[in-house]
Amino acid sequence: MNRKHVLIIDGMALLFRSFFATSFTGQFMRNQAGVPTNAIYGFLKHLTLANKQFSPDTILCCWDLGGKTFRHEIFPQYKANRDEPPLELLPQFQLIKHIVQALGIENISHPGYEADDCIGTLSTRLSQDHKINILTGDQDLLQLINQNTYVTLLKKGYGNYQVYNLDLLELEWGITPKQLIDLKALMGDSADNYPGVKGIGKKTAGRLLKDYSSIERIIENIEELPRGVQTKIKNDLEMLHLSRKLATIFCHVPLVFDSSLAPWEPKYDVISRSFRDLGCSHLTSLVR
Structure with missing residues (x-):
């Protein structure tokens, strides 16, 4: 070809x-x-x-x-x-x-x-x-x-x-293309008006992906996370998954x-x- x-x-x-x-x-x-x-x-x-x-x-x-x-x-x-x-x-x-x-x-x-x-x-x-x-x-x-x-x-x-x-x-960026989706799902996107996980910013989201590579791995190992981060993710778990769908092309x-x-x-x-x-x-x- x-x-x-x-x-x-x-x-x-x-x-x-x-x-x-x-x-x-x-x-x-x-x-x-x-x-x-x-x-x-x-x-x-x-x-x-x-x-x-x-x-x-x-x-x-x-x-x-x-x-x-x-x-x-x-x-x-x-x-x-x-x-x-x-x-x-x-x-x-x-x-x-x-x-x-x-x-x-x-x-x-x-x-x-x-x-x-x-x-x-x-x-x-x-x-x-x-x-x-x-x-x-x-x-x-x-x-x-x-x-x-x-x-x-x-x-x-x-x-x-x-x-x-x-x-x-x-x-x-320190991430792969697929991780960019998870980054946006965690931190949200103010331009597109979806929140991600409230209280999780770019720095924390990037660190989580560096340590655990994906949202699935973060959730699997959620008990290892600092108490405050655990609480934020657990409280916004539904929005996290929804934000991921919105972020995915x-x-x-x-x-x-x-x-x-x-x-x-x-x-x-x-x-x-x-x-x-x-x-x-x-x-x-x-x-x-």
């Missing part, structure tokens, strides 16, 4: 990051129809720079669809603390998908699942035979790292990355996508025409 290098884009992470990087100025870089395009501009810049730096054979882009997911069904408070997206960002959600399609890149999503789950499913399906590079700003995706899957975290500015493989994750979404992984070969005449039709001719130069 022809082993390919597949770049999977976390579309939501790139779009949000690009919006907030420039929105504070109040300059939203509108297109001919008056629709803000500042997030789209940053997205395209990140995309083209990553393509030049990593030279993938093909690119896929994953999105949230909005609305409730299976995580809301098992924990209604999931992400309930998040504000609504800014008004200037809302019209850019649909416009960027049209632009990505015009670039010849497949948009991938599925009702009831998050972009993370779609990314996890793609990487699980493809990493046995191909090299996978996930471009994101979301550390949650580090749990997907394996021998053939890398996670590239965006850093400040354009073209600045930290590429994580198994060795670097172990060096910097689901890697079996029934996705339909072009599994041929045809090489990405931008057709600039088509791109130019499509961008013009979308009122975004001012962005065409970013992808040349």
Whole structure:
């Protein structure tokens, strides 16, 4: 089999990051129809720079669809603390998908699942035979790292990355990808609004995983733990298991996508025409 290098884009992470990087100025870089395009501009810049730096054979882009997911069904408070997206960002959600399609890149999503789950499913399906590079700003995706899957975290500015493989994750975090799930289950995630075990922070959670390797082993040996830690875990055992489910990226979404992984070969005449039709001719130069 022809082993390919597949770049999977976390579309939501790139779009949000690009919006907030420039929105504070109040300059939203509108297109001919008056629709803000500042997030789209940053997205395209990140995309083209990553393509030049990593030279993938093909690119896929994953999105949230909005609305409730299976995580809301098992924990209604999931992400309930998040504000609504800014008004200037809302019209850019649909416009960027049209632009990505015009670039010849497949948009991938599925009702009831998050972009993370779609990314996890793609990487699980493809990493046995191909090299996978996930471009994101979301550390949650580090749990997907394996021998053939890398996670590239965006850093400040354009073209600045930290590429994580198994060795670097172990060096910097002191844990394996699977242990990252247990770490979040123990300490919770304020951004996603689930508590984990109350009173257990990152330091204690990390020490527990270093000593016992997994939640199962921690529970098996709970009588060995300091009395206060024992009490906290016993009191929140149900939430610990629930938080673990919430933290785990689901890697079996029934996705339909072009599994041929045809090489990405931008057709600039088509791109130019499509961008013009979308009122975004001012962005065409970013992808040349």
